[in-house]
Amino acid sequence: MTTATDTVATPTTTALVHISSLVTNDPSLGEGPLGLIQDAAVVIDGDRIAWVGETSKAPATDNRVDAAGRAAIPGFVDSHSHLVFAGDRTEEFNARMSGRAYSAGGIRTTVAATRAASNNVLNANVARYVVEALHQGTTTLEIKSGYGLTSEDEARALSIAAAHTDEVTFLGAHIVAPEFADDPAAYVDLVTGPMLDMCAPHARWVDVFCERGAFDGDQARAVLTAGKERGLIPRVHANQLSYGPGVQLAVELGAASADHCTHLTDADVDALAQGDTVATLLPGAEFSTRSTYPDARRLLDAGATVALSPDCNPGSSFTSSMPFCIALAVRDMGMTPDEAVWAATAGGARALRRDDVGRIAPGARADLALLDAPSHVHLAYRPGVPLVSAVWRAGTLV
């Protein structure tokens, strides 16, 4: 007779041993805020972490993988990406970097290409960049809409994103759709009405680009409030290009994250330090536009929680590389290597309100990256070098 247990495959346990230095992000498990353990072992049971400690104390397991002195970190948690797009903006980037004026329409160029693309093309594009990020250690990835800007095109983008991640964000308020250039108020009515009706079922988050030339404070408030009423949780593109109301609005409305935070007043910094809203810094955007970086040191010293993300998008930051952002954050934003690695893992998890990722501890999802280096500091110390040598996502070696 066949019993239920006969038909269920028993999860195998695997121990990764002789990890030279393990970042757990759990201070109860090891040294300092990163919970560092030397000569560490991690036991994976199915898709979860079952045990963490020193190799000499590791329990017996079905399989054993020798890390041979490589470091390990939690898989990166990227809380900000714009991957549902078609076309590229090579010419725009080349002109900008060559000091030439460029008159094409920026985001509008991508909107036109995205609307014209088939579902298959968009889906294949997302898959390509998800895999690209995964092989650089990113095991959790938020994906936004924002290049459709019609109800149908935004809903399509969200359903494509949802095939790749649970962290799907409705960004119908990325820019005012070209058809509404003369009547932005009507576009806000669309976003907060019929478009939201079509999009809310596909998304967890609602976002808005609160910036001069995009949406002002009142418009952003309307978008985020309407999203909240449909059960979506706010996150905000805030204070990227100029000072403005985005950060204060994010904190006031209980947004999970205020993203960019490049131009902050002291009151903005205080609001972030005192509220629960994570400051998510996206240095790829400043890198790719030769702009001034956000001041992470100021935020950290004030007590704000900081996350890092590459902001992968075809216009202002066409990189999926979290290690690159760690190197920039350390070199140009005043972060220590420990702070930058925390921000790229646990910080990203906070920005997505997740506690099952961004740490290596019993019960967490088994997401981790092995580095071809003796410690996580090498992510900043050896910029541009592909140090991520193996990645497990939900217990599976990818």
Ligand SMILES: [Zn+2]
């Ligand atoms: Zn963005």
